[in-house]
Amino acid sequence: MKVESVRGMRDILPEETPLWQKLEAEIRAAFALYGYGEIRVPLVERVELFSRGVGEETEVVDKQMYVFPDRKGLQLALRPEATASVVRAYVEHGLHAKGDLAKLSYLGAMFRYEKPQLGRQRQFHQYGVEAIGSLDPALDAEVMDVSAYLMEKLGLDRRGLTLRLNTIGCRQDREPYREALRLHFLPRASQLCPDCQRRLVGNPLRILDCKRPQCQSAIMAAPKSSDYVCEACQGHFHQVQDYVKALDIRFELDHTLVRGLDYYTRTVFELCSRDLGAQDALLGGGRYDDLVELLGGPATPAIGFAGGMERLVLLLEPPETQQERGGVPLDVYVIPVGDDQHSRSMAASILMRLRRARLVSDAEYKGRSLRKAMQVASNRAHFVVLVGPDELAEGKAKAKDLITGVPFEVEFHWFSDAEALRGFFQREISPHAARGQPSDPEHEKPPL
RNA sequence: GGGAGCGUAGCUCAGUUGGCAGAGCACCACGCUGUGGCCGUGGCGGUCGCGGGUUCAAGUCCCGUCGCUCCUCCCA
Incomplete structure (x- = not known):
């Protein structure tokens, strides 16, 4: 009987592993250079870590998470992302009590039940960092700089990459901004796509993310989050931009960038490649100043990003893969x-x-x-x-x-x-x- | 979740209005007996993705299903 691999899960054969190993080595070297220590967290967590941490309403948790009961009926999930696990570990091991900023990095498999296509598998691999314990805007810039450094080291052409940057404000800013968006979109609800009409009720922020042509004019005219956030958040955002400029990182402001996970606050960013087709996001991240507290720790600000290995492999794979087929020299x-x-x-x-x-x-x-x-x-x-x-x-x-x-x-x-x-x-x-x-x-x- | 295209040898792919399942590469043997690269000859290799249906006859037509790819969506 021939048993085939599960949909969306693929083998990486020896011809391809050298590239993966090289990428992993570059990633670990870059993270170490910036002072991040590697943490290895389990692939399996209790469901509520993600439903509470990432957000019940998010697509990732609501529609894409692998959930199953263990033999005693405990509801478990294959991790769809790593930040929640890292923060869980941070709280569980009392890392906050060590006083210092916790700078953690990871590299490993994640699972999302999605329709597979090029650059998107159900089991995929992410690398990323989390800096937990500081609200310093210089740290926001540093996290962006690690990724910029990494892209340089991997030889990715800067011209093909776009760093998009936005602020979505703090917890207190969220509701007033949502209201502003509702007020803006409600009169125009009839011209929005069905998805966005639904979002208008549940999560108007996500409307900004919609790519449908029919929604664009309403989105263009929508109030910008940067105009609605409090003075402290505005100040933070301006400082982040100053730092990012000081670090020579090219970016563009994009007030429609909101990201898909609920825990983000203030700074959000995304690095896209024009050479990747539909799945063009290389990495993304932002602040999550409330997550540590939400998961049972003391109020602790934090920022991080995650990138997709498969997409790096796509960009770096030599066009002619017909390498030495004999194996190891x-x-x-x-x-x-x-x-x-x-x-x-x-x-x-x-x-x-x-x-x-x-x-x-x-x-x-x-x-x-x-x-x-x-x-x-x-x-x-x-x-x-x-x-x-x-x-x-x-x-x-x-x-x-x-x-x-x-x-x-x-x-x-x-x-x-x-x-x-x-x-x-x-x-x-x-x-x-x-x-x-x-x-x-x-x-x-x-x-x- | 919605839409489109494609699944034939290990790989890349032909296959006509339905009529014996093919080529190149790779692999193996031999020419050349225990010494490589070139050349030649021969050979191995197929549930034609899977399951139904139409037909005297299906790789080819129809339905379903699984997988891949693309668009949409989402995002890493």
Whole structure:
């Protein structure tokens, strides 16, 4: 019976993992450079963490969350995002009591039950930071700067990226602004799309987010949140902008940017790429000054962002994925010749010794003909070592440098001396590079 | 959630008005018996996504379903 993967969940095959590993390394390095320590929180949490933290009314919680009871009937959820979990951990472990600003980073799988498409899977991966314990607008700018730094390090073209910035005010500002929006949209309700007519009742903020043409004129004329927030929030927002400018980050104000999660306050931002199609948000974040208190901690301001790994992979994936299909580039390929057990045991032993000498090695396990095995060796390895009855009789293995074509022999006793062994197979240049520019033109290969 | 397109060999794809399921690449063997890259010959490989229906006959037409892709939506 063939069992297939679950919709929206995909495998990352060895050809692709090097890119993922590189991204993960860059992300961790950037976060560490900015002073964020990695936290690893569970993939599974109690449902109420998200329904209360992220918001019952949000699409993420209401429509997209994986929810299931455990064996005792406790309602659990696969995390749809990480901020709520990180804040839960912050409160649970009393990190606030340590007095310092908590700067935490994470990288891992999230789950949302959505219609999959390019750049959007049901299991996907997010990286992000949370800085909990300060209202300093310089910190808002710092969080944006980590992401800017990361994009630079990944070599993403600035011109393809847009940072959008807005403020949605604090808790106290929210209701007056909602009222203002209701007042604005109510007379125009008939020209809004059905979705927005519904939003008008429940969450008028989300109308600003609507992309439908019929709603645009009403949205353009809508009151701006930045005009409705209190003096303190206005001041904060202006300072954030000053800092962001000081850090040389290009941005545009977008008063329709409201974000989909309920916990956001004051600063919100989003980085989009024009090279991503419909799913163009690379990362997004903002302040959540009430969340710690909401989840049972002391009133503590905080800010963070999260980015999607899959979308970075899309932007960075080389157009021609037809890479080395042979797998890991090898230093040595060992071919046992003949099928007598003695030769095969010697070959196995030699392979083990090569690896103890830190030479990346593999052997012919598929029983291919010698000719075929040599072909495989030349595609995958720098050196080949042959072990068969003849070699056993002579007490030495036959070997060949597959780049220069120069054959040589290795006495068996050398294999037990790791340092000497490395000497035999010294590589001045990596097999990869070497294959691009062979020293002997006679053995030049066609370009890969 | 709404709309559209596409599912044929491991991969990329042909397949005519319904009439024996194909090519290239890859893989394997041999030419060349224990020494790679080139060339040649042959071979392996398919529930035509799945399930129904129409038909003497379905990869092809119809219905359903699953998956992928795109738009919309949402967002990472």
